[in-house]
Amino acid sequence: MKIIIAKDIGFCFGVKRAIKIARDTRKKTDENVWTLGSIIHNPQVVDKLKGEGIVPANDLDEIDSGYVIIRSHGARPEVLQEIKKRGFTVVDATCPLVKRAQEKARKLSNEGYETFVIGDKEHPEIMGIVGQTEGRIQVIDTRCDWSIDEKEKVGLIAQTTQSLETLEKVIQKILPKVKELRVFNTICDVTNRRQKEVKKLARGSDLMIVIGGRKSANTSRLASIAREEGCKTCHIEQAEELKGEWFTPKSKVGVTAGASTPDWIIKEVVSKLEQMDKKEEILHGRRIRSRD
Ligand code: SF4
Incomplete structure (x- = not known):
């Protein structure tokens, strides 16, 4: 063989950073340390961190006090507000590249582009991006049939884990339908x-x-x-x-x-x-x- x-x-810098932030938080406090959802999508790492006192909570209602870490995928702004409202401390470990995708979504949407993100509707990163634009951004899931009508101004970004080929195919399909298409390549380099x-x-x-x-x-x-x-x-x-x-x-x-x-x-x-x-x-x- x-x-x-x-x-x-193995670990990308965004994941390493999120885990370091979680461990640093654990070291600096005696209070409870939670992650909202699994900090990363790897059950073995999540279990290991749980053993260190960094506990995943599926819902805010499971949390009674302490620090709440926002994972590398990011979160909707209402979630951050709700954590603060309940008196917990937010620790934001959103990957800087996911933050960039969120910023581009907001920018396009605020500048009047009808904005789309290519990705999986159910994925926490996409939920966070959609939340950043108060639901104005629409999701294109290329695993399903999709199409758009003729439009004036369209903005386009992609979930950080999408492939460049998929982004290119979507551009080719949208381009003949629109007068102006503005694309930000938000696929992460890693x-x-x-x-x-x-x-x-x-x-x-x-x-x-x-x-x-x-x-x-x-x-x-x-x-x-x-x-x-x-x-x-x-x-x-x-x-x-x-x-x-x-x-x-x-x-x-x-x-x-x-x-x-x-x-x-x-x-x-x-x-x-x-x-x-x-x-x-x-x-x-x-x-x-x-x-x-
Ligand atoms: S966006 Fe890239 S660097 Fe950031 S967590 Fe995802 S894979 Fe890692």
């Missing part, structure tokens, strides 16, 4: 680089292992891109999910991970792959010898 690990892999790398890696591999939370948009996107390249792709959260039947001794296995996947999980997966490879070699060797 040949294992090829992506160069750009996402962009990793998507390019996974494409290349998938082309040269027999199997792609994509490691990361099942709810992580950027991890799922990496897995879809690898599949679109025609490569058999398995999206796993942990090493235990690897199965021997996926590989042969000659398999070229590409490994990548989402921006919310910690190094320790990546190392466990790679080390399990190496162990499986050794077992395969021994079995294979024995098979050859017994034929002799």
Whole structure:
């Protein structure tokens, strides 16, 4: 088995920053420290932080006192106001690139553009962006059928984890319908680089292992891109999910991970792959010898 690990892999700076902010808050206070929703879309990291006293709450009603951390995906302004109104302290760990997308959404909307964001309606980042424009921005979910009528002025941004190809396709579809189209490329550089790398890696591999939370948009996107390249792709959260039947001794296995996947999980997966490879070699060797 040949294992090829992506160069750009694991926590992105936005995730590292959010976790550092959470841990720094934990250190500086004896009060309760909460995150509103999972701080990142990785259950193993969320559990680890819970053990350190950084507790996820699904709803503000679960919180009785202390500090509330806004995760890297950001939040709607009403949520921030409500946290303050209830007397808790807000700690904003929104990724600066998500903040940029929020600012661009507000700008376009305030300047009179009928504004659209490409993304997943149910994703917290998109809910935060929509909230920043008091619901004036509309969501284009390219997984469903969508179209727009003829318009004068249209503004367009994208969820930070979208692919450049998707943004380009949407522009091509909108452009003939509008007199003016203003686009801000709000796709994050880390996402962009990793998507390019996974494409290349998938082309040269027999199997792609994509490691990361099942709810992580950027991890799922990496897995879809690898599949679109025609490569058999398995999206796993942990090493235990690897199965021997996926590989042969000659398999070229590409490994990548989402921006919310910690190094320790990546190392466990790679080390399990190496162990499986050794077992395969021994079995294979024995098979050859017994034929002799
Ligand atoms: S993937 Fe990009 S936008 Fe998302 S948290 Fe990381 S750096 Fe920020």
